[in-house]
Amino acid sequence: MYIIVDMRAQGAIAAPNKHQQRTEVTRQKLLGAALRVFARDGFEASRIEDIAAEAGHSRGAFYANFNTKEDLFLALLEQQASKRIGELQAAIAGIDNRKQRLIKMRQFYLGSATNRQWAMLTLEFKLYALRHSRKRARLAAAHQRIRESLHLELMSHLNDSYLGRELKENAIKVLLEVLLTGLVLEHSYDPKRVPAEELTNLLGRMFDFLTE
């Protein structure tokens, strides 16, 4: 589990040597490939070999960077969750006006609908966690961190919205999450029933309704 920080910029350590650079590049390629393959095939059906090949490497490269398929899955989740949090933070940074923030959030929310991979990943993760948490306590910590990220933690202070009078902030977030994942899945499953425009349209309406 890594958070990539440019330590050089902080003057803390020497520049990474060629080896480390190569490792990091490979790792990122594997994570990129994993995102595509996990989103496409699901956790269970994804084969290490496919992920490695998708990254342009052999199985060995995978095992040099991760211990198990599960490890990669969790690392990917953390990476993507961090990335999304970062993006949302960047989008609303410095905006104090509530209305303006809401507009940015709406943009971010609707934009997420385009990112089919993220939606599929969170869905896979919940199914995975649901089915494996019983078995292994060791996932608890990782789960907790990812769960936090998934909750769109930053989307706070929505609670004076229309439904906010009756619904708790948590409920709004749950509903927004569920609608995003569900509609993206529905769109993937049956594009005729839920075309891309309809997807965005519905998400927009529901966002407005829940945050109005």
Place this chain on the structure above:
Amino acid sequence: MYIIVDMRAQGAIAAPNKHQQRTEVTRQKLLGAALRVFARDGFEASRIEDIAAEAGHSRGAFYANFNTKEDLFLALLEQQASKRIGELQAAIAGIDNRKQRLIKMRQFYLGSATNRQWAMLTLEFKLYALRHSRKRARLAAAHQRIRESLHLELMSHLNDSYLGRELKENAIKVLLEVLLTGLVLEHSYDPKRVPAEELTNLLGRMFDFLTE
């Protein structure tokens, strides 16, 4: 692929003999077991052996009744979809009053939330269809039938509802489906975040909102 129809009721054939009855019993036990196991473990991770054992039989009984794991999965989907359609039909049979029908539908909808297995099954099916439709054309027909069932086809004439002025009937059905599956999953995944009461509560509110 089987559709279970009571041919006797239709006067088409003679009553089944003991042998056929025994077969049918085994088949039903296998379907019941499959519902539990698929909902619990997901399609990929479900093992034929587990399903057979859950039904109190050996693998051989499975292969005497179904050809492949996929066959069982689709047969189960058809069975459950038929069952649900039947239940909904029974619930609203003979009720002409729109308000009354809506109350019954609401009851049925909220009652579905208790049936975690059905929600998980539809989720699994969509994921399965999404991932295999590309590969195999032979699933198309089966998919179509099941898809129809899943759409809660009978929940018609909702289109003069609040959102109906703006949302198409189809959209309402999609949203209701998505919310049901999504919230049931969320409840399973993190019962503290979405307790059972909250689950029913949210579904009720959203139903009212979408059909008001």
Place this chain on the structure above:
Amino acid sequence: MYIIVDMRAQGAIAAPNKHQQRTEVTRQKLLGAALRVFARDGFEASRIEDIAAEAGHSRGAFYANFNTKEDLFLALLEQQASKRIGELQAAIAGIDNRKQRLIKMRQFYLGSATNRQWAMLTLEFKLYALRHSRKRARLAAAHQRIRESLHLELMSHLNDSYLGRELKENAIKVLLEVLLTGLVLEHSYDPKRVPAEELTNLLGRMFDFLTE
């Protein structure tokens, strides 16, 4: 871990059906193959596939009868240990005369030298136990039983022998064991240095010396 008892002879249960018979046959073939392969290649280098092939089966048959290579190894040890104890018991059954018993034991001991596989198996087992006992406590019970068998437990009452005045019975048994295994290995390793006759000759002399 099985002890094969003919329960039918005891009137306890019905004759095994065809399935059970087939299983038992396969199991015995696998154990026979395992004896040859483990003795030839050692535990580490023995491949499940080779053992299965040697038994005239596929890997699947192996996994239908044993859980892991280790399981097979331990089952084999127990089987062989039981067999040897039985043979020795049979050889000295009903013989009260100490001299006569000793002669029979000597015969049995020298005969063991021909059974290269048994010597190699005990050697492999000791190496295995030495290297894995630290890691897994679960082997303890199996080890204990096998250890007992390996100690030629029945070779008792040797303690009034020549060295017996000075050496404990246990020491005599240890020495006999060690000499058997060691000389068989030496004979296998370098047949020119220790030809078959020399092997028997040395074992006989040492037996006489230690039990005189």
Place this chain on the structure above:
Amino acid sequence: MYIIVDMRAQGAIAAPNKHQQRTEVTRQKLLGAALRVFARDGFEASRIEDIAAEAGHSRGAFYANFNTKEDLFLALLEQQASKRIGELQAAIAGIDNRKQRLIKMRQFYLGSATNRQWAMLTLEFKLYALRHSRKRARLAAAHQRIRESLHLELMSHLNDSYLGRELKENAIKVLLEVLLTGLVLEHSYDPKRVPAEELTNLLGRMFDFLTE
């Protein structure tokens, strides 16, 4: 295959430069690590990486000094055999009195019992040679040299001993070897059965008996 000879002492070559010294140090560290790891885990289960790590280096250092795991194993055998021969030679150098030589040899023999690693190494080597000599003719020469060393070649002229009247010198050496290796293994395998004192005690008695 290397034999380490101090060529400088023989005036043959110039002193090694820094580079060469560094290499030699690494090589010796690897050999030391290999002794520990091979003795502990056995040849098959020993991993190059573990040996390198035990030596405080990476796998690269190993491959800079040896070609294969087998090469290292044989080099180690040769080194240790040479070392032992040297030690024995040193111990009996200049001693003409047969009785005195025997005492020194006895000391050396009993001292070997403390060196568990040497006993395990010779055992591993015999098993290895036994299992691979069939396959590869290229090992023959190396085997021959090591075999010679293992035979305690220097322990000559024992043949007027007690058993010597009947046993050939070769047989005595074989028995001493076998007893040493076998009892050390037994001691490692089951320290309660053969405690350290008993180990030395038995070896001493057998030495006396065979060389008396």
Place this chain on the structure above:
DNA sequence: AATGAATGAGTCTTCATTCAT
């Protein structure tokens, strides 16, 4: 010379499916 990332052959193990009974 040494590092360590990457390779890929080798092996264990699982499990859908077949088949003799």
Place this chain on the structure above:
DNA sequence: GATGAATGAAGACTCATTCAT
């Protein structure tokens, strides 16, 4: 129809070895 032994394809993982640095 049902059993369960056996098959064998598939896939995760290990590790000796190679190679760019």
